[in-house]
Amino acid sequence: MHHKRKAIQDLYPDELAHCYGCGKNNPDGHQLKTYLMGDETIAHFTPDEKFTAIPGSVYGGLVASLLDCHGTGSAAAFACLAENIDLENVAIIPIRCVTASLKVDFKVPTPMGKKLELKGKLRSIEGRKILVDMTLSAEGIVCATGEILAIKLKD
Numbered sequence: 307m308h309h310k311r312k313a314i315q316d317l318y319p320d321e322l323a324h325c326y327g328c329g330k331n332n333p334d335g336h337q338l339k340t341y342l343m344g345d346e347t348i349a350h351f352t353p354d355e356k357f358t359a360i361p362g363s364v365y366g367g368l369v370a371s372l373l374d375c376h377g378t379g380s381a382a383a384f385a386c387l388a389e390n391i392d393l394e395n396v397a398i399i400p401i402r403c404v405t406a407s408l409k410v411d412f413k414v415p416t417p418m419g420k421k422l423e424l425k426g427k428l429r430s431i432e433g434r435k436i437l438v439d440m441t442l443s444a445e446g447i448v449c450a451t452g453e454i455l456a457i458k459l460k461d
């Protein structure tokens with residue numbers, strides 16, 4: 307495949323891998339997978355027809371869900387990068403984040419049946435607060451942008 311490294315979500319410990327959006331241990335969930343590529347993150351997802359809003363376009367709640375999980379995964383990855391934790395050499399990611407706030411701007415309808423690409427870029431890390439800017443595009447067209455405030459969990 308295009309990534310030799312593991313997805314961020316596949317580095318969550320088994321007991322925290324049931325998230326509906328991205329847990330590898332949730333067979334009914336979306337199992338979104340976020341990869342760190344240099345200083346940005348990337349994920350791909352092709353929605354099933356059942357996630358239709360207006361026919362031909364994807365339900366906004368799914369768009370938000372994908373941005374949510376890509377955002378928390380990205381935040382954890384960026385926090386590791388900032389702390390010089392090499393994700394290629396860990397079995398379990400030592401930093402985990404949950405969403406405190408998520409803003410989604412829907413720019414154009416997200417087309418059904420296309421492979422969607424999510425990208426994330428770190429804006430800032432301040433204490434336990436990590437801000438990540440995201441885009442969700444189809445065939446190179448940005449359909450939605452997202453901004454997440456993720457909070458590092460305490461042990």
Ligand SMILES: CCCCCCCCCC(=O)SCCNC(=O)CCNC(=O)[C@H](O)C(C)(C)COP(=O)(O)OP(=O)(O)OC[C@H]1O[C@@H](n2cnc3c(N)ncnc32)[C@H](O)[C@@H]1OP(=O)(O)O
Binds near residue numbers: 435457459
């Ligand atoms: C765990 C492994 C991965 C699991 C799967 C991935 C998750 C997938 C994405 C999700 O759907 S997560 C589920 C949805 N999110 C939640 O249910 C979180 C619910 N909220 C909480 O549990 C707490 O509010 C939270 C842990 C986020 C923060 O509580 P804390 O008591 O740890 O921290 P605190 O309230 O002191 O907030 C820390 C900082 O964040 C700031 N903050 C918190 N919520 C905010 C908010 N909504 N807007 C702006 N700032 C906020 C807060 O002001 C503070 O800033 P300062 O440090 O500068 O004082």
